[in-house]
Amino acid sequence: MTASGTTSATTATTATGVDEGSLRSLRRWNLALTVLHLAQAAAVLWLATDFAVPVTQSLPAGPPGTPTGSPEALFDLPVGAAVATFLALAALDHLLTATLARRTYEADLRAGINRFRWVEYSFSATLMVVLIALYTGIDGISALIGIIGANVSMILFGWLQESANPPGRERLTRKPFWFGCVAGAAPWVAIAWNVVAADEVPGFVIGIFVSLFVFFNSFALNQWLQYREVGPWCSYAFGEKAYLVLSLVAKSALAWQIFGGSLAG
Numbered sequence: 001m002t003a004s005g006t007t008s009a010t011t012a013t014t015a016t017g018v019d020e021g022s023l024r025s026l027r028r029w030n031l032a033l034t035v036l037h038l039a040q041a042a043a044v045l046w047l048a049t050d051f052a053v054p055v056t057q058s059l060p061a062g063p064p065g066t067p068t069g070s071p072e073a074l075f076d077l078p079v080g081a082a083v084a085t086f087l088a089l090a091a092l093d094h095l096l097t098a099t100l101a102r103r104t105y106e107a108d109l110r111a112g113i114n115r116f117r118w119v120e121y122s123f124s125a126t127l128m129v130v131l132i133a134l135y136t137g138i139d140g141i142s143a144l145i146g147i148i149g150a151n152v153s154m155i156l157f158g159w160l161q162e163s164a165n166p167p168g169r170e171r172l173t174r175k176p177f178w179f180g181c182v183a184g185a186a187p188w189v190a191i192a193w194n195v196v197a198a199d200e201v202p203g204f205v206i207g208i209f210v211s212l213f214v215f216f217n218s219f220a221l222n223q224w225l226q227y228r229e230v231g232p233w234c235s236y237a238f239g240e241k242a243y244l245v246l247s248l249v250a251k252s253a254l255a256w257q258i259f260g261g262s263l264a265g
Contacts, residue, residue, distance in 0.1 A: 015112035015167045017235025023106050026237065029244055030098035034091050036248060040255055041087035048080030048263040053134045057141045074141055080263050082131055083255045086124040090251055093120035094244075112167050112236050117243060118159035125216075126151045128254055129187050132212055135205050135258070136194040147187040154184030158223060165227065172227060181220060188213060204261035208254065215250035222246060 056071035097105040097116050108114050129151045130144055138144065157180030164173055195201055195209050222242045225233040232238045 013168050014110045015236035017237040018109050018112075019237075022235075022237035023109065026109070026240060026244075027098050027102065029241060030094040033244060033248055034094040034098065037087045037091035037094065037251065040252060041084040041091065044080055044087065044255060044259060044263070045084045047265075048083070048259060049265045050078065051080065051262050052076035052078045054139060055134075055141055055144065056139050071140065077134065079131070079258060082127060083258055083263070086127045087251055087255060089120055089124040089127075090247060093117070093124075109236065109240060110167075112165065113159075113162040114240060114243075115159065118155055118162075121155045121158075121247075122152050124251070125155060128212070128251070129216075131254070131258065132208060133187065133191055135208060136191050136201070137198060138190060138194055143190065147190065150183050150186040154180045156180075157183060158219075161223065161227075174227060177220075177223060177227070184216070184220070188216070202261065204257055208257045208261075211253050211257070212250065215246060215253065218246050218250075219243070 054073045054076050057074050058068040058071045060066060061069045093116055101116065105114070105116055108116070126148055129147060133139075133144060133147050138147070157176045161174070161176040161180065164176055191209060195206065222233075222239060225231075226236065226239040233242075
């Protein structure tokens, strides 16, 4: 690949760094991460209180320009169960890729893609962003639907970035990556607005916002480094391990910050 990262003369059909040794190592990693995520999910369910946050709706009370009515509660989202869910989704993903779906997972890695990662993130990372939004006061169902759509779009653009750039490509495109960055920025702009505009925000909520903003952007940085082939990121297997570490750290950080702030009884 040239220094600009725009073209490649390689004729390889297997992603760099993906060999039998790295695949065996990744299987061990996935099995270990299954246990770590599942143990945390069980701990949260066991220790958490029944704290829940309301999801509301504000409907038009007349023609355009008429003030909306007061927000009405639609349902309460049990936070402990939601936290356990995104941890359990990660555990399920790692378990499948290490066992029943191992052959498909390893074939994908050789082709420079991991569809299981993007499917899992579409659910788990989106649930995480919804929780962050709720904790910063964005509780309207319409706003949450928009946040869900933008975050899922960001993740699917990540999938498209990989599928558009297989090993042996003659030209590298980063359009899906940059489109995903635009889609993914929207929820964080909305969340940041509430954090800045609010008269008072609990310290642990600010901690959640700052730490998870950094972690979420680290996923994008990891993919950017992969396609720039910077240092160890020349190996697709190394980038895959980086995704695994980032996923564990981001989910664990959010789980225990929420737990310490509102679920610890």
